[in-house]
Amino acid sequence: MSYVSVKNLRKRYASSTVFENIDCQIARGEFVTLLGPSGCGKSTLLRCIAGLTPVDGGQILLDGHDLVPLSPQKRGIGMVFQSYALFPNMTVQQNVAFGLRMQKVPAEQSRQRVQEALELVELGAFAERYPHQLSGGQCQRVALARSLVTRPRLLLLDEPLSALDARIRKHLREQIRAIQRELGLTTIFVTHDQEEALTMSDRIFLMNQGRIVQSGDAETLYTAPVDLFAAGFIGNYNLLDADSASRLLQQPVSQRLAIRPEAISLGLDGELDAVIRSHSLLGNVIRYRVEVRGVELVVDVLNRSPADLHEAGKRVSLAIDPTALREVA
Amino acid sequence: MRAEPGKGGWYHRLVVYLLFLILLLPLAGTLLYSLSTSWSASLLPSGLTLKWYVALWSEPRFLAAFGQSLLVCVGALLLSVVLILPLLFVVHYHFPRLDALMNILILLPFAVPPVVSSVGLLQLYGSGPMAMVGTPWILIGCYFTVVLPFMYRAITNNLQAINLRDLMDAAQLLGASPWQAALQVVLPNLRKGLMVALLLSFSFLFGEFVFANLLVGTRYETLQVYLNNMRNSSGHFNSALVISYFTFVLVLTWVANRLNKDKT
Numbered sequence: 128m129s130y131v132s133v134k135n136l137r138k139r140y141a142s143s144t145v146f147e148n149i150d151c152q153i154a155r156g157e158f159v160t161l162l163g164p165s166g167c168g169k170s171t172l173l174r175c176i177a178g179l180t181p182v183d184g185g186q187i188l189l190d191g192h193d194l195v196p197l198s199p200q201k202r203g204i205g206m207v208f209q210s211y212a213l214f215p216n217m218t219v220q221q222n223v224a225f226g227l228r229m230q231k232v233p234a235e236q237s238r239q240r241v242q243e244a245l246e247l248v249e250l251g252a253f254a255e256r257y258p259h260q261l262s263g264g265q266c267q268r269v270a271l272a273r274s275l276v277t278r279p280r281l282l283l284l285d286e287p288l289s290a291l292d293a294r295i296r297k298h299l300r301e302q303i304r305a306i307q308r309e310l311g312l313t314t315i316f317v318t319h320d321q322e323e324a325l326t327m328s329d330r331i332f333l334m335n336q337g338r339i340v341q342s343g344d345a346e347t348l349y350t351a352p353v354d355l356f357a358a359g360f361i362g363n364y365n366l367l368d369a370d371s372a373s374r375l376l377q378q379p380v381s382q383r384l385a386i387r388p389e390a391i392s393l394g395l396d397g398e399l400d401a402v403i404r405s406h407s408l409l410g411n412v413i414r415y416r417v418e419v420r421g422v423e424l425v426v427d428v429l430n431r432s433p434a435d436l437h438e439a440g441k442r443v444s445l446a447i448d449p450t451a452l453r454e455v456a
Numbered sequence: 457m458r459a460e461p462g463k464g465g466w467y468h469r470l471v472v473y474l475l476f477l478i479l480l481l482p483l484a485g486t487l488l489y490s491l492s493t494s495w496s497a498s499l500l501p502s503g504l505t506l507k508w509y510v511a512l513w514s515e516p517r518f519l520a521a522f523g524q525s526l527l528v529c530v531g532a533l534l535l536s537v538v539l540i541l542p543l544l545f546v547v548h549y550h551f552p553r554l555d556a557l558m559n560i561l562i563l564l565p566f567a568v569p570p571v572v573s574s575v576g577l578l579q580l581y582g583s584g585p586m587a588m589v590g591t592p593w594i595l596i597g598c599y600f601t602v603v604l605p606f607m608y609r610a611i612t613n614n615l616q617a618i619n620l621r622d623l624m625d626a627a628q629l630l631g632a633s634p635w636q637a638a639l640q641v642v643l644p645n646l647r648k649g650l651m652v653a654l655l656l657s658f659s660f661l662f663g664e665f666v667f668a669n670l671l672v673g674t675r676y677e678t679l680q681v682y683l684n685n686m687r688n689s690s691g692h693f694n695s696a697l698v699i700s701y702f703t704f705v706l707v708l709t710w711v712a713n714r715l716n717k718d719k720t
Contacts (some may be wrong), residue, residue, distance in 0.1 A: 177629060
């Protein structure tokens with residue numbers, strides 16, 4: 128039986144429907160990501176689960192009990208916000224202890240649990256600081272400790288890494304994942320960043336315009352997009368209409384075709400003659416724009432040695448892995 | 457930032473000192489006058505004395521006016537805190553779109569000159585079921601509207617700086633009721649804005665004359681009305697009054713700032 132189960136959830140504002148008939152199941156201990164462009168309804172869905180935004184219909188079952196009639200403070204859910212939402216008038220220690228104070232946990236026990244939570248996020252030495260004396264990454268770790276210390280039944284993370292710089296973001300995402308595994312905490316993570324979603328999640332729900340377009344593990348989502356939106360949002364797929372696809376493959380194709388740029392190999396003795404149009408160096412990968420049979424394709428090649436770098440105008444040949452071709456509706 | 461040494465620095469400093477001199481000169485003059493035995497035909501006063509202060513602070517009418525001024529100001533400020541804080545909270549948390557309307561509303565006290573609005577107030581509250589003219593109550597009510605813009609703006613700026621919604625949400629998810637969240641999380645973070653608003657309003661109200669004189673006058677004499685009524689008495693005495701009143705506001709501001717700085 129699934130631990131979290133969202134059934135037929137509906138939410139609309141005066142003028143527009145945010146989402147309708149959302150259904151999803153999450154197993155105990157699973158790390159699930161809601162991925163989608165801004166405005167797709169993923170944050171609203173998260174806020175509905177937290178109880179911060181009222182729903183218009185449907186059920187949210189947590190461990191078999193419907194959460195919808197409960198106020199946020201009775202749901203036993205922890206949440207981390209993009210803005211950290213630390214209480215500026217309280218020290219780190221007081222921030223983390225706040226939830227325990229509300230639960231009237233005895234002082235001695237509270238102090239110990241706060242210390243444990245702070246050790247967990249490696250901020251044990253910062254207990255007496257105020258939030259304004261901490262960096263963004265530290266603030267977010269305090270916020271994480273604050274939501275973990277009450278031992279929530281479900282942890283919600285609303286774009287917690289979006290306000291941080293790239294290096295800290297990578298470090299923190301590993302830390303979050305490690306803590307989540309250690310505690311076996313069922314977690315829903317919201318992001319618009321596909322890399323975060325792919326690297327962190329057990330399962331990803333890809334959302335667009337208030338619908339869950341596709342759900343599956345990172346592998347499935349990346350290699351088998353179900354539709355044009357999924358193919359366009361994840362990875363850097365080459366999307367070809369039926370005409371171009373037919374011309375490229377020299378066989379009739381009835382639907383749009385998606386080809387991953389790294390599924391095309393570039394060499395000097397392949398079957399397809401092509402011309403390099405331009406290239407850009409992304410670091411470990413060189414991204415080429417090549418033209419083949421009047422179709423422009425993006426090709427990613429690992430940057431192994433200077434010999435891999437081809438100048439614009441150079442004639443090359445391509446080989447496309449036939450198993451990597453995806454027809455998308 | 458530090459000024460670059462050299463000509464530019466000197467020039468800038470000169471401007472600042474000049475400005476301070478111009479601003480402080482009348483005050484310094486008043487101070488000196490209040491301390492002098494007599495000062496009429498000479499360049500400097502003929503002698504220094506504290507007798508005007510002694511006379512002032514042993515004058516029961518002055519002490520009464522001082523107390524009444526305090527009472528009216530504190531009353532108006534209490535009323536405004538009790539009414540405006542919850543209002544602001546509701547506007548920003550539940551109806552953020554009302555902020556635009558509120559911004560227009562709070563300009564109204566500026567739009568109508570005190571002389572005009574006091575005539576209106578005299579008509580409204582002069583007789584009938586709500587006859588309050590001549591009592592401190594009308595002054596408290598009137599001052600409430602006068603300080604509305606100061607209170608509203610200062611607290612709004614503070615509210616916008618603290619990310620009210622996320623703080624409330626976070627507190628509630630941690631188990632706080634909306635009341636607990638508002639009182640324990642939001643309110644302490646509004647302390648700075650509130651202090652600024654209160655000090656500004658207090659200094660302004662303490663020096664208010666037009667409403668006090670027209671609406672209440674001598675029936676409930678405030679400091680400024682008393683000052684006006686004493687205009688024909690000794691100038692030294694009045695100077696002592698002005699300096700006393702100014703010092704009071706200054707000390708109050710200083711103490712409040714010190715209290716405000718303690719934490720964070």
